[in-house]
Amino acid sequence: MINSVRNTVLAILNKNNYGYISPQDFNLYAKQAQLDLFDEYFSDYNNAINDENRRTSGTEYANMSKQIIEVIDYFSVTRNLPHNTGNQFYLPSTQQGASSTGDDFYLLNKVLCYDTSTTPRTFTGEAEAVTHSKITLLNNSLLTAPDNTYPAYVLEGAFLNVFPITFNALTAVEAQYIRYPLAPKWTFTNVTGGEPIFDSSQADYQDFELSVDDEYILVNKILQMAGMEIRETSVVQYATAQETINNAE
Amino acid sequence: MAYITDYQYYENGGTDPKNKNWGSYQYISLADIVTNFLLMYSGNHSLVNNDERYKILFHAKRGIQELNYDALKEIKVLELSVCQTLRYVLPPDYVNWVRMSLYKDGVLRPMSENIQTNWSDAYLQDNECNILFDINGNIARPEFSDIDYDRITNQKKSIYLNSNNPQFDGMEGYNVDGGWWFDYQIGARYGLNTETANANPTFSMNKKAGVINFSSDMNGELCILEYVSDGMEAGVNSEISLNKMFEEYIYAYIQYSILDAKFGVQEYVVNRARKKKAALLRNAKIRMSSIDPGKLLMNLRGQDKWIK
Numbered sequence: 001m002i003n004s005v006r007n008t009v010l011a012i013l014n015k016n017n018y019g020y021i022s023p024q025d026f027n028l029y030a031k032q033a034q035l036d037l038f039d040e041y042f043s044d045y046n047n048a049i050n051d052e053n054r055r056t057s058g059t060e061y062a063n064m065s066k067q068i069i070e071v072i073d074y075f076s077v078t079r080n081l082p083h084n085t086g087n088q089f090y091l092p093s094t095q096q097g098a099s100s101t102g103d104d105f106y107l108l109n110k111v112l113c114y115d116t117s118t119t120p121r122t123f124t125g126e127a128e129a130v131t132h133s134k135i136t137l138l139n140n141s142l143l144t145a146p147d148n149t150y151p152a153y154v155l156e157g158a159f160l161n162v163f164p165i166t167f168n169a170l171t172a173v174e175a176q177y178i179r180y181p182l183a184p185k186w187t188f189t190n191v192t193g194g195e196p197i198f199d200s201s202q203a204d205y206q207d208f209e210l211s212v213d214d215e216y217i218l219v220n221k222i223l224q225m226a227g228m229e230i231r232e233t234s235v236v237q238y239a240t241a242q243e244t245i246n247n248a249e
Numbered sequence: 250m251a252y253i254t255d256y257q258y259y260e261n262g263g264t265d266p267k268n269k270n271w272g273s274y275q276y277i278s279l280a281d282i283v284t285n286f287l288l289m290y291s292g293n294h295s296l297v298n299n300d301e302r303y304k305i306l307f308h309a310k311r312g313i314q315e316l317n318y319d320a321l322k323e324i325k326v327l328e329l330s331v332c333q334t335l336r337y338v339l340p341p342d343y344v345n346w347v348r349m350s351l352y353k354d355g356v357l358r359p360m361s362e363n364i365q366t367n368w369s370d371a372y373l374q375d376n377e378c379n380i381l382f383d384i385n386g387n388i389a390r391p392e393f394s395d396i397d398y399d400r401i402t403n404q405k406k407s408i409y410l411n412s413n414n415p416q417f418d419g420m421e422g423y424n425v426d427g428g429w430w431f432d433y434q435i436g437a438r439y440g441l442n443t444e445t446a447n448a449n450p451t452f453s454m455n456k457k458a459g460v461i462n463f464s465s466d467m468n469g470e471l472c473i474l475e476y477v478s479d480g481m482e483a484g485v486n487s488e489i490s491l492n493k494m495f496e497e498y499i500y501a502y503i504q505y506s507i508l509d510a511k512f513g514v515q516e517y518v519v520n521r522a523r524k525k526k527a528a529l530l531r532n533a534k535i536r537m538s539s540i541d542p543g544k545l546l547m548n549l550r551g552q553d554k555w556i557k
Contacts, residue, residue, distance in 0.1 A: 049293045128302045142484070143310045144303040149280055149486045152303070 001215055002030065002186050002207045003198045008219045012238075013226055021226045023186055023196055030184040033221035034208055038106070038181050041072050071211055077103060078176040081111075087165040089173045091158055103179040110176040113151045113162065116169040127151035127162055127173075139163060181209040217243070276490035282309050286503055296518065297507050305503055310481065312502040313491050317480035318344065320534050321492060328352065328473045335401055335468060337452075337461040342478040349461070351449055352471040360472075363451040364444060365408065368462040369394040403465040410448045412466045494536045498529040 006026055013020065021029070048065035051057040057064055081089040082099035091108070092101040111127040130138060130152045138152060139145055146152040146163040153162045162173055187202035199205070208218060220242045227238075253270060256262065261269045283306055291297040291305070317323055324347055327340050351358040371394035373381040381389040399405040407413040412429075422431040450467040463472070482488040491499055505522035508514045 053294060130301070130303070138303060141303075141307075143481075144307045147486055150283075150302065150306055 001212060002184050003200070005030070005208065005215055005218050005222065006186050006198075008215075009222050009226060012219075012223060023188060025226070026222070027183075027185050029222045029225040030186065030208070030218070032225065033218050034181055034184055034210060036221055037210055037214055037217055038075075041068055042107075044068055045072065072178060074209070074211075075106070075178045075181060076109070076176060077101075077105075077179050078174065080171050081160060081173045081175050083168075083170045083172070084159060087162045087168050088156075089160045089162065091155065091160050092175065092177055092179070093158060096158065105175075105177040106180050107178040108155075108160075108175060109178060111151075111153055111160070111162070112174045112176070113148070113167050114172050114174065115148065116172050121171055124148040125151055127153045130154060132156075135163065182206050184208045273490075275492055277493050277496050279306075279309060279313070279486055279489035279491070282491065282496070282499055286500055290500055290504055296514075296522070297504055300507055300511075304507060308503040308506040309499060310489070311506070312499045313489065314479040314481065315502075316491065316495055316499075317477060319477075320530065320537065321480070321495070322537060323477065323480065323492075324475050325478055326473060326475050328471060331463055331467045331470055331472050333401065333468060335463045335465060337463065337472055337474065339459045339461065340474070340476065340478075342481075342483065343459075343476050344479050345477050346454070346461075347475040347477060349452055349475070350473045351467065352473050357473065358449045360449050361409065361445075361447045361451050363409070363453045363464070365453075367396065367400050367405065367451070367453045367464060368455055369396045371395070371397075397462075400462070400465055403468075405465065407451070407464060408442075409445045409451050409464075411450055411464060413464065492537070495533045498526065498533050501526040501529050 009026070010020065045065060045068040048057060048068055052065060077092070079092065079101050081092070082096065082101065083089055084099070090096050090099045090101070092103060092105040094100055094102065094104055108129070111129070113124050113127050114121040115124050125148060127146075128150070132154055135152065135154050144150075148164070148166070151162055151164065151167060153160050155161075160173070160175075167173060183206060185204055185206040187199055187205040188196035189199040189202070190197060200207075208215075210218065223238070224240060224243075253273075258270045258273070259267075261267050283302070286305055286309070287302065291300065297305075325340070325342070329337055331337055349360045349362070351360055371391050373389040373391055375381060383389050393401065396405065403413070405413060420431055422429045424430075450464045450470070452461050452463045452467075454461055461472075461474070480489060480491070501522065505519070505526045508519050508522050
């Protein structure tokens with residue numbers, strides 16, 4: 001999809017000899033556009049739920065929330081969280097060296113706790129996210145103190161602290177989270193006639209991870225940024241107008 | 250919790266304790282209650298939305314506690330010997346007592362709670378009634394108060410018709426096997442206080458100290474305490490359960506409790522939840538009362554009995 005998006009962007013930019021953007025700039029804009037659109041999925045999902053509660057949404061093919069869930073779930077990952085010390089585990093990240101999970105998380109959806117004293121390990125309960133202002137009260141509560149069946153966790157920097165503190169082993173905590181989409185990269189091998197030739201066989205090639213029906217939105221978002229780069233206001237206005245129409249739909 | 254096989258039910262899969270699953274089908278576990286509520290009564294399209302699980306857990310437990318106090322009729326029974334201290338330490342999960350009995354000669358004899366106290370704290374005092382203190386400034390106390398000492402040493406008189414009642418003092422009687430027996434008194438006995446007209450030992454609760462204090466005639470006897478707990482099973486969540494008759498009620502209770510405490514919920518919504526909760530509690534209580542034609546028939550057979 002990335003080559004198609006780039007060709008469309010260049011076609012619009014070149015329509016009146018407005019200008020040209022390099023592959024490096026395109027990749028930067030593509031990453032930003034993808035993140036922007038990815039972020040909108042979640043607010044779109046919230047809007048779809050509100051529509052359902054207002055009874056202005058349908059079922060089956062008109063079930064908008066289901067469609068958005070399917071798109072978001074493409075980015076779902078379930079993985080053991082690397083253990084740090086005591087009841088502290090690393091959050092999913094690409095920055096933790098040997099403790100890296102290989103991807104950054106956008107949203108931590110589920111944290112599952114296991115008793116590792118058995119083989120295979122036994123699922124005990126899903127941990128609940130609580131705030132720092134609540135965890136002390138919760139730990140001191142007679143009725144609701146976290147236990148094996150109802151664990152809790154708080155986030156602290158790059159870590160996740162699980163309660164009760166008996167969850168302190170290597171594979172005691174597993175998380176299901178929504179990762180960020182990988183940064184798109186339009187790759188090329190050589191330049192022919194002043195034009196780089198697309199080559200998807202490069203090791204660092206990365207296509208957009210969004211669904212195909214979002215292609216025209218990506219084009220509009222990249223056009224807005226490219227229009228700013230070449231200081232062509234009509235391109236920015238065109239792209240903004242297209243996005244406004246799209247949002248109104 | 251998953252359904253279990255007959256072998257697991259009767260023999261616990263061959264592991265001890267074998268009776269672990271007996272009667273378990275009557276109950277739904279706390280984990281199931283919370284899970285079912287989260288699945289069926291909470292979420293984007295439900296009245297209860299965006300509430301933390303610990304709140305649901307809290308209200309589920311509170312509901313179970315309330316039911317254990319009366320509606321559930323989950324009576325626990327504990328037999329203990331009463332020794333020279335004439336004291337019965339309350340069980341660790343005790344909340345309130347239902348009935349206290351003396352078990353003697355193969356018969357359960359119901360005991361009365363003494364309408365007077367039979368225990369007291371005491372402070373040490375000097376000859377001029379000044380209170381004495383220790384070097385730390387705390388009040389000095391004797392081991393026993395006088396009333397406790399008299400009771401424990403069998404000197405305290407009783408207003409009940411039991412062994413230390415002074416009404417037979419000075420009268421001639423017969424001592425048989427350690428017990429005193431008297432002839433019928435001539436003439437009518439007016440003015441009997443029916444409230445204290447009981448020959449069994451009496452007791453008095455000391456809730457703060459966590460003990461039951463008995464009259465001196467309980468020394469060496471067996472006491473059977475029927476009591477209610479709060480169903481929290483010493484805080485072990487996996488062992489907390491609720492009779493299935495109350496399953497729908499507990500969901501309604503959690504829903505009502507959350508809506509009632511939430512800001513901005515319309516009053517009619519809260520009221521609807523409250524009425525649903527109350528109606529389901531009535532239904533469950535009727536079911537638990539086990540009123541059936543066979544029992545009624547047995548009771549009504551006595552209606553025409555001549556009372557001499």
